[in-house]
Ligand SMILES: Nc1ncnc2c1ncn2[C@@H]1O[C@H](COP(=O)(O)OP(=O)(O)OP(=O)(O)O)[C@@H](O)[C@H]1O
């Protein structure tokens with residue numbers, strides 16, 4: 001087991017954004033998360049990556065309790081993430097964006113430029129290396145965000161709706177990238193995705209959140225047969 | 240015992256006056272989310288206008304104050320249209336409005352200095368005479384100030400709770416996006432809030448000038464005090480600012496009476512540090528109203 | 529042919545040459561030399577502020593106060609201990625960095641954006657009253673006088689070259705910092721805090737670092753300034769130096785190198801001109817700050833960008 005959460009909750013005042021969530025994520029799998037807007041998916045990522053400490057519960061990464069640690073410490077343990085709202089360092093070049101991840105995120109403090117080049121080539125952004133990030137279009141911004149996260153040498157990667165706003169061709173590309181990272185680089189992936197079909201397609205296991213609670217946990221194939229899920233999630237006119 | 244009583248009274252008076260000044264700051268921050276770094280100078284400007292209308296144009300006291308209030312509304316809309324509105328459209332507005340309002344404040348300060356000269360100005364008291372209550376002497380003027388500020392606060396409270404415009408301002412304060420969705424013209428609301436903030440601040444300057452001497456550079460001290468009060472009461476919280484000002488006014492008067500005048504500024508600094516470190520959102524939280 | 533980098537390098541080397549040679553040819557005009565020395569101090573102050581405000585995006589308004597702390601520390605150290613000012617100046621800069629990191633940097637770790645503005649302003653505002661209460665040593669409101677000169681029988685030309693050296697070294701180091709990974713971390717935290725945190729940047733460490741670095745250079749400039757003038761008083765904490773420095777920083781171009789230096793050139797020499805013509809400096813400066821914010825939000829560095837663009841286009845046409 002790579003990552004485990006035990007009864008993790010996060011309250012904003014009276015609002016239970018994440019409510020008593022238990023997860024066990026196995027090494028090497030692709031773990032899908034879905035749920036309606038405001039279900040607490042992003043907040044769960046925020047808690048795992050340390051931006052918020054949990055209001056209660058524990059997050060365990062490779063047998064270490066990481067809840068309560070600062071984000072940079074969690075990053076150094078090997079957890080990286082991307083953000084739902086695409087953010088990069090707007091005034092830095094693409095290369096500098098990625099270098100931030102490599103210099104500050106990796107445990108070995110030495111800059112490994114061959115590793116950076118490998119990532120850049122893998123994502124196909126060689127010719128954008130020297131562009132200032134604020135001049136990029138959405139797809140490249142998402143790739144840069146991913147590249148910087150990869151540069152931290154992560155073992156576990158949290159992707160928050162990485163394909164929102166992309167064209168169908170771009171989505172196909174991105175799915176390939178995710179599979180490759182998972183298979184060839186051995187990175188465990190947790191992915192939040194609104195499109196259920198896409199999620200079923202790519203995930204080994206899936207959970208559905210609603211109102212901060214886990215309402216389904218299991219294999220993708222059985223998801224569409226689950227009554228609760230149909231009621232809460234698919235019943236809302238999504239399909 | 241008498242000393243304590245007198246300290247309390249003078250604290251309540253100064254607290255009321257600074258409360259009135261801080262309210263303008265908190266309205267502008269609450270709605271627009273920008274800090275008005277020209278704030279102290281705006282208060283001074285209000286005082287100077289009233290003083291000029293009173294002593295040079297020879298309006299009567301009420302006329303001078305009312306007309307200066309009206310002029311301050313104009314000043315507010317002018318600054319908003321020419322500067323603030325333009326800056327709010329740029330992505331870096333949180334920063335550029337700070338710098339621009341610092342520049343504006345210094346511009347106004349020196350303009351006032353050039354027009355009116357460096358001599359100290361003050362307004363006459365509203366009512367002569369005083370009364371004695373249990374060995375403590377209070378001027379009728381002071382009592383009138385306390386009551387005027389109290390009614391000003393009540394009027395503002397009713398305005399924010401009961402009127403359509405007040406409700407719209409609160410809606411914008413809570414969520415500009417949400418307000419836009421329900422069809423509120425946020426820019427218009429911003430301009431009203433700014434005008435109102437400036438005019439109330441000018442009025443508070445008039446009141447302050449009946450109790451303290453007024454020269455342009457004093458505005459910066461006033462502004463910093465205003466910031467502390469607003470931080471204490473919770474940014475954007477109108478009644479919070481008033482209560483915080485009363486509390487701090489009384490504490491300040493106690494420090495002056497029992498510790499010494501030289502320590503007042505340190506007292507403000509330490510209070511500020513403590514409140515920011517313990518409760519960054521202020522004692523009463525940051526809700527508008 | 530001048531390429532894209534060429535003209536900038538030329539401009540920099542040419543200005544440095546003028547500065548180096550100026551006293552050789554105009555030895556007699558000590559007034560201009562005095563203005564140059566002031567320019568050195570201001571340029572370092574504004575650049576150090578730009579590091580904190582522009583690059584790291586920490587809205588501290590206390591930088592002039594930091595400069596004055598440097599001046600007082602070095603002046604008092606030299607006067608009371610008799611140690612050579614040449615040693616006191618760097619020591620005072622370190623002391624300033626310590627004081628400011630402790631009293632402004634540390635508390636402001638818990639604060640966000642606008643609160644740092646208010647807090648740092650209060651810190652600077654509290655300094656005069658601290659000076660009054662320690663008037664036995666600091667001279668209080670009358671100021672601290674008879675600060676020892678750098679060495680005996682020093683002439684203005686010497687100050688000129690020492691000031692120039694401090695200016696060069698400081699700017700060189702600041703340039704190195706903003707182009708190092710530390711500088712990139714400051715920018716990263718400013719541009720997108722959450723992303724920066726998730727990529728392993730230790731926010732507290734970097735913020736303390738930038739406070740320490742920027743106050744070191746401000747303190748250094750202030751220390752030199754104190755020895756040069758021979759006295760320092762709380763009036764340096766007034767609104768006019770504050771405005772001047774803020775205007776330099778934004779007029780040059782916030783978060784750009786060497787924006788603050790260009791701003792300092794314009795404002796030091798410009799405000800001297802205003803003084804000579806007898807116009808009200810502050811009214812004009814205040815209005816100028818507002819106008820720059822409205823019409824030239826990227827400062828004078830925008831002109832550099834425009835020239836760059838023209839050159840690029842020309843090159844494209846030639847090709
Ligand atoms: N900083 C915050 N303060 C207060 N409430 C918050 C905060 N962040 C999130 N929330 C609330 O927590 C709940 C969960 O939000 P979250 O962003 O985690 O949902 P989500 O599942 O990611 O939704 P979406 O599909 O829209 O991305 C929402 O009701 C949201 O309003």
Ligand SMILES: [Mg+2]
Nearest residue numbers: 041042043084
């Ligand atoms: Mg989300």
